Amino acid sequence: MKADPKGVMAGAFFIDGDHACAEGAIAAGCRFVAGYPITPSTEVVERIAERFPLIGGMFIQMEDEIASSIAIQGAVWGGKKAMTVTSGPGFSLMMEHIGLAAMTETPCVFVDVQRGGPSTGLPTLPGQGDMMQARWGSHGDYGIIALCPNSPQESFDLTIKAFNLAEQYRIPVLLMLDECVGHMTERVVVPPAEEIEITPRRYWEGPKEGFLLFKAAPDRVPPMVKAGDGFNVHVTGLTHDERGYPVMTAPAQEKLVRRLVDKIRLNSEAIIEYREDQTAGADIVIVSYGITSRVAIPAIEQARREGAKVGHLRLITAWPFPAKRIRELSGHVSCFVVPEINYGQMVREVERCVAGRTRVERVSHGGGSVHNPKDIYAKIMSCGKEERR
Amino acid sequence: MTEESMDIDMSMPTNTVEEFLRMERMPHIWCPGCGIGTTVNCFAHALETSGLDLKKVSIVSGIGCTGRVAGYLKLDSFHTTHGRALPFATGLKLANPDLKVVVYSGDGDLTAIGGNHFIHAARRNVDMTVILINNFIYGMTGGQVAPTTPIGATASTTPYGNFEEPFNLPYLAESCGAVYVARWTAYHVRHATKAIKDALRKRGFSFVEILAPCPTLYSRRNRLGDGLDQMKFYRDNSEVKNDADTKTVGLSFQGKVIVGKFVDKDKPTYLDSMNAFYAQKFGDKYSPYKG
Numbered sequence: 294m295k296a297d298p299k300g301v302m303a304g305a306f307f308i309d310g311d312h313a314c315a316e317g318a319i320a321a322g323c324r325f326v327a328g329y330p331i332t333p334s335t336e337v338v339e340r341i342a343e344r345f346p347l348i349g350g351m352f353i354q355m356e357d358e359i360a361s362s363i364a365i366q367g368a369v370w371g372g373k374k375a376m377t378v379t380s381g382p383g384f385s386l387m388m389e390h391i392g393l394a395a396m397t398e399t400p401c402v403f404v405d406v407q408r409g410g411p412s413t414g415l416p417t418l419p420g421q422g423d424m425m426q427a428r429w430g431s432h433g434d435y436g437i438i439a440l441c442p443n444s445p446q447e448s449f450d451l452t453i454k455a456f457n458l459a460e461q462y463r464i465p466v467l468l469m470l471d472e473c474v475g476h477m478t479e480r481v482v483v484p485p486a487e488e489i490e491i492t493p494r495r496y497w498e499g500p501k502e503g504f505l506l507f508k509a510a511p512d513r514v515p516p517m518v519k520a521g522d523g524f525n526v527h528v529t530g531l532t533h534d535e536r537g538y539p540v541m542t543a544p545a546q547e548k549l550v551r552r553l554v555d556k557i558r559l560n561s562e563a564i565i566e567y568r569e570d571q572t573a574g575a576d577i578v579i580v581s582y583g584i585t586s587r588v589a590i591p592a593i594e595q596a597r598r599e600g601a602k603v604g605h606l607r608l609i610t611a612w613p614f615p616a617k618r619i620r621e622l623s624g625h626v627s628c629f630v631v632p633e634i635n636y637g638q639m640v641r642e643v644e645r646c647v648a649g650r651t652r653v654e655r656v657s658h659g660g661g662s663v664h665n666p667k668d669i670y671a672k673i674m675s676c677g678k679e680e681r682r
Numbered sequence: 683m684t685e686e687s688m689d690i691d692m693s694m695p696t697n698t699v700e701e702f703l704r705m706e707r708m709p710h711i712w713c714p715g716c717g718i719g720t721t722v723n724c725f726a727h728a729l730e731t732s733g734l735d736l737k738k739v740s741i742v743s744g745i746g747c748t749g750r751v752a753g754y755l756k757l758d759s760f761h762t763t764h765g766r767a768l769p770f771a772t773g774l775k776l777a778n779p780d781l782k783v784v785v786y787s788g789d790g791d792l793t794a795i796g797g798n799h800f801i802h803a804a805r806r807n808v809d810m811t812v813i814l815i816n817n818f819i820y821g822m823t824g825g826q827v828a829p830t831t832p833i834g835a836t837a838s839t840t841p842y843g844n845f846e847e848p849f850n851l852p853y854l855a856e857s858c859g860a861v862y863v864a865r866w867t868a869y870h871v872r873h874a875t876k877a878i879k880d881a882l883r884k885r886g887f888s889f890v891e892i893l894a895p896c897p898t899l900y901s902r903r904n905r906l907g908d909g910l911d912q913m914k915f916y917r918d919n920s921e922v923k924n925d926a927d928t929k930t931v932g933l934s935f936q937g938k939v940i941v942g943k944f945v946d947k948d949k950p951t952y953l954d955s956m957n958a959f960y961a962q963k964f965g966d967k968y969s970p971y972k973g
């Protein structure tokens with residue numbers, strides 16, 4: 294279906310990634326946002342708070358991030374598309390509720406505008422240290438989707454995509470900005486509503502009799518209903534059967550949790566998105582995401598000018614990770630170089646997929662600024678030299 | 683024997699609350715002598731006579747023995763995370779104001795781990811009914827001390843007795859902004875039923891505390907006998923004092939229990955305030971939020 298024109302502020306704007314995220318949420322049909330102030334994400338909710346009253350939305354500033362991350366889930370079961378927004382410390386507080394959303398298959402969006410960590414860290418400065426937390430942060434096993442925009446325009450586009458994926462797979466989707474993308478101001482084009490594709494909630498349209506809230510369709514995703522429709526649903530974070538009733542047994546756990554993992558794992562080819570530049574025939578491939586994917590470009594261009602065959606693979610979905618593509622590339626690439634603003638997170642995925650077939654080099658940066666492109670360039674060139682030896 | 687009672691078909695014994703329960707989930711998990719089931723009976727009777735459209739009633743629980751209530755009621759029911767029933771309920775209610783949202787949970791869940799949410803939900807006066815079952819300890823995890831454990835009572839984590847000042851919950855609820863506050867015990871089934879019914883009718887944050895015996899973990903450890911002994915205690919030591927100043931209704935170990943309806947007032951709900959405020963601010967441009 295197409296976006297509701299009431300919320301879409303079509304046109305070209307000069308706005309930052311946080312504001313673009315807010316506009317993306319509105320365009321996606323989000324009408325419930327709960328949040329708690331935290332730098333560098335606050336601009337998202339500030340814009341929502343300004344825009345919502347006149348378009349029928351509900352913004353509520355909750356007492357903390359724990360409350361925000363579950364208020365949105367109440368709102369989803371009340372029939373809304375809903376989102377919460379935070380940064381590192383708040384993201385840590387939200388982990389239990391990412392697990393709840395995964396377990397209860399509550400479609401919603403969590404935005405994390407990453408700053409330097411751990412703990413209070415660097416509130417106003419960039420980091421990319423929450424990437425593994427995004428994948429594994431809540432206890433137990435579950436599938437997850439996490440997207441990494443690298444510009445305000447993509448912040449807008451991927452927020453819409455996050456909502457669409459959440460509905461498609463009945464899952465919490467994480468939008469992993471970083472402080473630079475959140476605060477960077479660029480041209481953002483908001484298309485007219487009729488050009489924005491929206492995935493509607495997968496509401497059950499069959500008879501009430503015999504309806505099972507957790508009986509999955511062939512794609513492993515069960516249908517949704519909302520409170521007040523007379524289904525008497527039971528929704529619990531306990532391991533449950535297809536009725537939603539708690540069942541404390543190993544077989545029930547196997548059936549449910551395997552499906553929660555499989556619905557992303559087995560649909561991953563449809564979910565995964567990345568951009569490639571000159572990877573065919575490349576000796577060296579840079580794997581990057583978020584702001585670092587832009588900082589890497591001058592380094593790549595300089596190395597190419599000096600004759601190095603350098604490709605670039607930019608992650609749009611960090612999770613699920615494009616394992617198959619990395620494996621394919623490892624057949625002809627001699628070295629992967631992975632710059633990220635942490636001491637080595639997504640690089641571990643690259644290493645896992647490469648499985649020792651070729652070299653993987655990290656370019657680590659603890660946070661507080663972006664990389665100096667020279668450091669990435671130096672790593673590329675050192676890989677090249679190794680290769681020539 | 684009256685005409686009416688002669689009409690009862692004794693071959694099909696039914697309990698009128700059955701239609702409010704998920705009978706396929708019985709038996710429930712609560713111990714013999716536990717007061718939680720009694721309160722569920724009160725709640726079901728309150729629903730029965732409330733005239734509410736049950737399709738539009740949602741129940742939200744946290745974690746713990748009382749947290750299991752949601753799962754036994756034949757309503758839209760949400761068994762959330764520990765302490766977080768209130769913010770979930772806030773989202774649910776604000777997303778669809780047509781719903782009657784009831785939070786049903788325990789003392790530890792709502793006022794220890796969920797204490798921050800409790801004070802803020804009351805402050806905002808979000809339109810919901812909160813039924814808090816107070817058994818003075820954490821039951822599900824084995825009888826640990828709670829913010830409601832009276833001074834002198836023992837719990838598994840206060841083996842020599844509790845010395846921390848407990849919450850006076852009606853006072854807490856009133857001072858944070860609740861529009862309806864009552865306390866009863868599992869002994870006072872009619873009063874508790876009436877209080878729940880009144881609370882359900884109320885617009886705003888309504889709060890009913892019901893003291894309930896936990897024979898397995900509280901009464902036994904404190905040598906207070908079984909569930910029946912605790913009910914006798916409630917019978918003999920409760921004093922009905924409607925409109926009592928909530929400052930004066932704090933509980934002591936096996937001391938007098940002041941019960942009654944303490945607060946019943948009207949003030950704008952969260953949504954009333956929001957709509958009135960924005961209508962004034964934006965004039966005709968603003969359409970009242972209806973979910």
